[in-house]
Amino acid sequence: MLVLDFQLIQCRMGVIGQAAVQRSIKVSLKFATVAKRYRLAALLSEVQSCTQRYIDYLWSNPGWLDAKTLNRVGGGSLSYRHRSNCLKVALETVSSTRKAAKATGVEASCPHVSGAVRLSSLVAKVEPGKGTFDYVLKVSGLIKGEPIVVPFKSHKQLNYWLEKPSAKLLQGCTLGDGWAALWIEVPDGNLKPGRAIAVDIGVNKLLVDSDGNQYGLETKAICARVRRCKSGSKGKLRARRARRDYINQEVKKLPWDAIGVIGIERLKDLKRGRRPARGKTFRKAMAPWTYRVATARIEMLAAENRVRLVVYDPRNTSRECPVCKTVSKDSRRGERFCCVGCGHAADADFVGAQNGLARTLQILGSVWSPRRRS
Ligand SMILES: [Zn+2]
Numbered sequence: 001m002l003v004l005d006f007q008l009i010q011c012r013m014g015v016i017g018q019a020a021v022q023r024s025i026k027v028s029l030k031f032a033t034v035a036k037r038y039r040l041a042a043l044l045s046e047v048q049s050c051t052q053r054y055i056d057y058l059w060s061n062p063g064w065l066d067a068k069t070l071n072r073v074g075g076g077s078l079s080y081r082h083r084s085n086c087l088k089v090a091l092e093t094v095s096s097t098r099k100a101a102k103a104t105g106v107e108a109s110c111p112h113v114s115g116a117v118r119l120s121s122l123v124a125k126v127e128p129g130k131g132t133f134d135y136v137l138k139v140s141g142l143i144k145g146e147p148i149v150v151p152f153k154s155h156k157q158l159n160y161w162l163e164k165p166s167a168k169l170l171q172g173c174t175l176g177d178g179w180a181a182l183w184i185e186v187p188d189g190n191l192k193p194g195r196a197i198a199v200d201i202g203v204n205k206l207l208v209d210s211d212g213n214q215y216g217l218e219t220k221a222i223c224a225r226v227r228r229c230k231s232g233s234k235g236k237l238r239a240r241r242a243r244r245d246y247i248n249q250e251v252k253k254l255p256w257d258a259i260g261v262i263g264i265e266r267l268k269d270l271k272r273g274r275r276p277a278r279g280k281t282f283r284k285a286m287a288p289w290t291y292r293v294a295t296a297r298i299e300m301l302a303a304e305n306r307v308r309l310v311v312y313d314p315r316n317t318s319r320e321c322p323v324c325k326t327v328s329k330d331s332r333r334g335e336r337f338c339c340v341g342c343g344h345a346a347d348a349d350f351v352g353a354q355n356g357l358a359r360t361l362q363i364l365g366s367v368w369s370p371r372r373r374s
Contacts, residue, residue, distance in 0.1 A: 194260025263360025
């Protein structure tokens with residue numbers, strides 16, 4: 001059944017053209033003078049509080065990206081452009097929070113702005129630099145007509161993406177304390193054909209794929225070693241490095257040459273701990289860090305191997321029976337899955353990966369089906 005579906009998808013992939021992916025790459029703003037750093041910090045805090053005021057307003061009132069909504073809230077010392085940017089970010093934040101709440105059935109509370117802020121091309125521009133600096137970041141500041149201009153240097157990771165054919169550096173940035181993240185648009189390129197697999201990222205095994213192969217069986221022990229080391233010690237650094245190397249090595253073992261599509265769990269849900277069934281021990285043993293590293297590695301190898309990456313919603317993947325589709329918490333017994341509906345029994349992570357594959361194929365179908373698009 002799944003094989004048949006996938007052949008259809010292969011045809012569809014040929015029909016629809018190339019898509020682009022956006023990446024954000026962090027650069028250090030340490031070359032800014034002290035005065036500029038102060039100005040950036042002042043701007044950051046103004047933008048944060050203005051965005052928060054819009055979010056507070058939009059949380060209980062309807063609003064749009066227009067002058068009427070813009071003037072509902074005082075902008076402090078921010079320019080019109082900055083306020084428009086804040087309103088745009090606030091609208092997106094409120095709408096995505098509501099969507100997430102609806103999808104998970106969890107009641108959401110008004111989002112709180114902290115940390116970095118997004119600055120659109122209206123207020124932040126990246127231009128070629130002079131001399132030893134590769135680029136300059138121009139951010140319109142709190143004083144009219146006096147932009148904050150910060151030179152910065154490129155680095156290995158930024159060059160890696162910019163050297164890709166048809167990669168485009170987008171205008172705007174995410175501004176943090178002492179750093180900025182730039183946005184790069186990279187075309188997906190010519191993806192190679194091949195069958196699809198999905199992986200489940202887990203605690204006892206780092207990865208289980210939808211063929212039933214297991215990778216990273218020592219992950220738990222290696223993570224435990226990191227936790228045992230005294231924080232700040234050299235041993236801790238060593239253990240962390242060993243953990244990173246181990247994850248990289250295991251992700252590399254996936255059948256990259258043979259596949260054309262790989263499905264992974266959407267990370268957002270994991271970071272916020274939306275898998276209550278797995279409990280505290282699980283979250284402790286598999287810090288979000290491990291997920292991020294494993295996912296980032298999969299993303300990178302997928303790009304290198306021209307494999308299409310599909311991100312699926314992980315909700316209930318470990319509770320749904322791949323045979324009869326019964327969803328029940330009782331089907332999961334630790335490492336084992338035993339369906340309460342039909343008695344189907346298998347490794348729980350393997351079941352997760354199989355359900356992941358079904359969702360991956362579903363997503364591919366809905367994205368690439370020309371019929372459903374119209
Ligand atoms: Zn069943």
